[in-house]
Amino acid sequence: MIEEKLKYLYSLRRLGIKVGLEHTFELLSVCHNPHKRLRVIHIAGTNGKGSTSSMVASILETAGYKVGLYTSPHLIKFNERISVNGVHIPDEFIAKFIEKNKKHIQRISSTFFETTTVMAFEYFVKQKVDIAIIEVGLGGRLDSTNVVDPLVTAITPISLDHQHILGSTLCEIAKEKAGIIKKGVPVVVAKQKIDAKKSIISAAKKMNAEIIETGNTKNLKYSQSGTEFSFMSEVFLTPLFGRHQSENAATAIQIVRQFDKKIENETIQKGLSQTVWLGRMQKLSNKLPIYYDVAHNIDGVKAAISAAITTQNQKPHILISFKGDKEIDLIANEISKNNSSLIISGSKNLELMSANELYSAFKKNVNRTEFSKIDTLDVALSELINRVKKTNKTGLIMGSHYMAKPIFDKFGILM
Template identity: 40%
Template sequence: MTYEQATNYLFTRLPMFSRIGAAAYKKDLTNTLRLCEYLGNPQTKFKSIHIAGTNGKGSTSHMLAAILQTAGYKTGLYTSPHLRDFRERFRVNGEMIEKDFVVDFVKRIQPAIDEIEPSFFEITVAMAFEYFVYKQIEIAVIETGLGGRLDSTNVIVPEVAVITNIGWDHMNLLGDTLPAIAFEKAGIIKPQVPVVIGETTSETKPVFEQVAAEKQAPLYFAETQRYVAEWKYDHHQLVLQVADSGSDDRNTYQLDLPGYYQTKNCITVLEVVYHLQKAGYKITGEQVQKALRQVKKLTGLHGRWEVIHANPVVVLDVGHNEDGIKQITAQIELSDYQHLHIVIGMVKDKEVEKVLALLPKEATYYFTRAQIPRALPEDELAARAQATGLNGHTYGDVNTALQTAINKADKRDMILVCGSVFVVGEVAEVGSMR
């Protein structure tokens, strides 16, 4: 079996949420536990940090992995979905999983797949756990896929649990109120395990307090411990002055993730680091600063207000739900450009109208779609956008749309590609365009 045959087997044999949506979602942990048992329960053989949340969990995961790597710990990182390469989901000290391991794992797990009938995501979780044991990591950063309570990753007992925030996403699966969604995310809280909450609202905070009390889990709200006193942009870097609440102490952090929304993720990360230090992890302030300057280089993170071209500026952002788009529009307002072009594609199961209503009406739009079954057809997206006052043309694939935008744009313009992880993942090298 070749690597291509192995991944093709995984993509075609197993139900895959990113392609078909809710039909691939398994609403219990039985399959994951059976897979782990088949493999000798690898999830019990390494330490971890578990991260859930509506937005920001990917950035938070990568920041924490970068910090742990910089502090000298052999660090695993499991995230989803991938942008371009399946192996992006599994990293150790920033390096992607070896193709040979993927092939060997698929061969070994096939009898269990035939017996258990797991989803694609359940298999990738089991693969990650097995890989981290194989690589003898010291700690892993594990990002949930969807929700928390019933997410396949929720078979670990972490050093710290983290919930970044609660917003509107996957309501068809997680609930149609913020407290209901918060309850699902709070499912990662474990007995006696510290839990750090990034952002709360009056609706979600009581949910966390209740679940943490029931589990006797120490509960910490990051936004009450520190705040961003000052910030500025400097050459596509975000420079933050972070102050401790109740004191005048300030520390400066320079992030290579320039989106203003990273200020909130940074506050969450710093609180998690504090609890890791309390637990005995040797992490210095200098190591934190060094890591945050080079998160992308250390961990391979892409698609978070990522500037990939200048004159015109081309930006990629994977924001795709109501809260994510709010963060993007706030970033647009902070940006300097002559005219804005937006290349956008979405998937069918998002709150499309709510997202479109948030986008700037004065931009020129290029409506497109990713090449997956879940994608909303570009003609339908354009019609729904027009009803909210957004105008543009349709394109059958992302790169035709982007090429057209580049051809039309003045050098002082800005082009934003957003609306779906899968749309961003299909963007080709801009250097090969024009």
């Protein structure tokens, strides 16, 4: 039964991405406006918004709150998108929601994301959560999630992404993401590039919203346990790896403090230590230093490579596969400068570029020839494992959420 319902839900993707909130409001109205019965923390950004959302959820759960978490996309199962205290939404609720609302979804022409967003809100109300952490899907101002009346908003680092929808410059994109800022509601702003920061600060001032800038993390130390850092005269440890994750953690800490100033540092640390966020510098093996990161834009790729280099202070073996060739010139140059070896692969069956397409794109942008092209992703993974074993260097797999299932299958990771 659930397979049939999910097939219908996925079929709504044919409607594409719609900018505007009318359809979301209409479907919410049919469902008795669950968003009006939720306390919400709303988080936008280009990079790190999922990691930050997950950390906030973990800290607040540790502090005793019942926490709803809505994120996207999923890695393996749709249910990952919607959870309460770390437990995914059950198949039964998904099936019943679609069955109950199918005629309204069709009448409204509600998209996949609009429908999923309303489903999340209704589930959180049914579960009587104390707080819902809502991650923006795309942009901010016209994103389906921007129907909520949040207690705190936050904007994680912004970079060029989805320019065909959000705008061609950092200023334009930041302005769209700053559209989640509400009148008189505090906004936590992560470390930003100058142009993005100007747009966010300007938007916040117009809304008379208190601005809380995350600031810098210091004294970073890396170990098998994760990333240790100093922030606001306290030392914290996140199991997520890399400088960028210390900055995401700092943003999460500021969000939590805006929501509940009584939460102690000990609780924050415990919550951080229990954060699980798959596909973000995720170590795939206890025996081998191989990591998986879904980074697919230039800033994400830079952060992942930097984190991989810090594991052993040497350039990693890299395996890449991408869904599209946006920013491929910048990404190709970044990767070509920072690898011990590079394997290019792909899979049309997984909605990824073929190995040939990606290889050709790289060759156009980089004056190097020592790339390995392996058509089959499973074979490419085996080759990366062999290179890591032979050299004892770090391995880094990156480029897309769509690679998750074959990667997890290869390394025996159960979901």
